[in-house]
Amino acid sequence: MKKFIQTIEDACKDVKYSEILYQYKRNLLDEMNDRACDVRQAGLRDEGVIEDLILSEYSDIRGDFDRYYAAEKRRKKEALEHKLLLIGTPLLIVLSVAIYIIQGILFDSWAGNWLIIVGTVFAMCILCMMAGVRKIMRLKKIFHPIARLLTAGSVMLVAVFIFLLCGVTIGWSATWPIVPGGVAALLIGDLIFAFLTRQKFAMINTFVYLPAIFTMLYIILAAFNIVSWGRGWALIFLGIALDAVIGICILLNNAKYKYKQEVEDVWKEN
Amino acid sequence: MxxxxxxxxxxxxxxxxxxxxxxxxxxxxxxxxxxxxxxxxxxxxxxxxxxxxxxxxxxxxxxxxxxxxxxxxxxxxxxxxxxxxxxxxxxxxxxxxxxxxxxxxxxxxxxxxxxxxxxxxxxxxxxxxxxxxxxxxxxxxxxxxxxxxxHKSPIALRTGSRSYEEVYSSFSPTETRMAKNLYKNVCAKDDHSFPLTNNSISDVSFIARRKIDEERFMKIKAVGKKHGATINDMLVTAYFYSLYELAGYNPYDSVTISCAIDLRRHIKDTSEMGITNHTAFMQCNIPERGRDIFQTLNYVVRSVNKFKNDKFMGLYGLPLLKFGYSILPHTASEEVIKIGYSNPLLAMSNIGILKADKLALSGHEPTDAFMTGAVKYKPYVLLSATSYKNVVTLSMCVRGNEQDKKIVNDFFDLMEKNLDVLIGDTAE
CATH class of the missing domain: 3.30.559.10 (Chloramphenicol acetyltransferase-like domain)
Structure with missing residues (x-):
């Protein structure tokens, strides 16, 4: 045990004392002692060998501490953020309701002011969802689809808010193209997320999403009379054509990495 | 925890x-x-x-x-x-x-x-x-x-990754990409099998061995050199030829023996790797038995050299297996892989040289040393070979009966006889 303490102290001697440092050293020593118990139970009796064996498993204590320190800092920061979110969310919602009432009374105008409350609720929801995304992204890839759903949900909430804002300010009849716009934004957002985080099947997502995005684009442009409803559908084919171009590019790129298989020759020959 | x-x-x-x-x-x-x-x-x-x-x-x-x-x-x-x-x-x-x-x-x-x-x-x-x-x-x-x-602590054992992907670690990015694109099923499709008896619940595992002495080993080496063949090629040749005799295959039949290859040949530095598996099989195929054992040897050398010249020897099929295990739950993956995988009926594994100085304990070298592969279930067989102090030990682990033991020993007799024919070439 003395050797463990000495090794830990030596490795961390240039680090200024802090609660995190103490906690790290304490945990590490406990871990080493647990490991020593394990190998003693396995039948190892030579204490010198036990010490050397355990210490060989901790070859980079200093580097490990740096990682522990960074993780602890991040954990504390996130804990603070969570507390703020937990306390701040109901407070902000109450505040937004108060602003809504005060503004309504002061200016005697209630129509449309409810957007203050809706906007605040949406903003809080998006913040919570983003905090969830950050946490999920540190988990195994199998959980990443949940993060993708939360990201898509956030994009959708922004689109819904814009829709409501436009509906209140410029009238509801002209705002409906924001809905397909929101769908397109959701798909684009998901694609960006998939590529940035190197998700499996991101390319397959691209092939599926592109025609859908171009369909939404067609609806939006036609709604604003930029393209005609009659001919604008060609945009959908543009999406499919873009898919084909990307597919061909991938195939051409992959062909560069094709290796002539000698194995095949042996089989053919015989 | x-x-x-x-x-x-x-x-x-x-x-x-x-x-x-x-x-x-x-x-x-x-x-x-x-x-x-x-x-x-x-x-x-x-x-x-x-x-x-x-x-x-x-x-x-x-x-x-x-x-x-x-x-x-x-x-x-x-x-x-x-x-x-x-x-x-x-x-x-x-x-x-x-x-x-x-x-x-x-x-x-x-x-x-x-x-x-x-x-x-x-x-x-x-x-x-x-x-x-x-x-x-x-x-x-x-x-x-x-x-x-x-009294140095005995802790000098390699630790690190056990992943199959280590085989790509010494490749350039382009080579890695090429190797990872080798989606090819390279399983042996040959119905020729070792003539063992039918399976029975009373079968027990046994290890049959045969030693090839130093004198013969040196001759095999010398004759192999003359024919541009390695010791492994010579053993595979005798394996092929003996099988044709033992099982009575048609001499014009094409037969395949799967030979184990160590994929560590692709890895420059293994010091950061954990203990794991890095073995694949190459299909050593001959179009016919040949008029004599020397023609069989020619076929074997030709077949093996084709593989040896292949930069990605043994790496075919790995991406396919990886894909198979990635996309589905384990049980379903196994079923899918079983459809495409056919286990070789005839296989050979040359484990190689066991060095006396490396196996010495307290200054005493082993008087004998030997390693062998798994006990195969009929009709599958694996011939293992190790050499220690220039003595080759051939072994076959089978789950079978006394009759199977006799068949395997007859096979070893034939192996010895055919190796002697090969050695006779030096004397000529």
């Missing part, structure tokens, strides 16, 4: 082979002195701690697989006995089966008699292949010596 290890691609593949063999790899080392069992136990505990997969149980929950590290005691790993009949004790120990669900994946035994010791080791192929077991045994002896002589 529960400690889990990743089940690597080859771990899963060897698990899949449960229908074809018992997945045990065997080692036997004979010494002319009594070894220090306590020291051996100390070294083994350190190695088990360095390679926790050796004291883990394989968990297959149908959806996924992993290793779960388990507590153990070294007395469950090492058996010490003083038998009257050492060969029988060795045979009994070596032919045991360790289930993957067992808490230990390696077992060792030390048998003492008349001041001599025999060390036997049996391990699950899912943990490591013959190549790494050879390294493990060498490291065991080296660490034992350092501990006994200098």
């Amino acid at each position: 529960e400690r889990k290890l990743n089940a690597e691609l080859w771990d899963k593949m060897h698990y899949l082979f449960r229908d074809f063999n018992d997945r045990m790899v065997h080692v036997e080392l004979n010494y002319d002195f009594e070894i220090d069992v306590d020291a051996l136990k100390t070294v083994l505990i350190c190695f088990f701690e360095k390679a926790p997969v050796l004291h883990s149980r394989f968990v297959d929950n149908h959806f996924s697989t992993h290793w779960e590290v388990m507590p153990y005691n070294i007395n469950d790993v090492v058996t010490v006995a003083y038998p009257d009949d050492v060969p029988a004790a060795v045979e009994e120990f070596l032919t045991q089966y360790i289930p993957p669900e067992s808490h230990l994946q390696m077992k060792a035994a030390v048998f003492f008699k008349d001041g001599k010791s025999t060390i036997c080791i049996v391990e699950n192929h899912m943990c490591m292949d013959g190549g790494d077991l050879k390294y493990f045994v060498n490291a065991l002896c080296e660490n034992y010596n350092a501990y006994v002589n200098e």
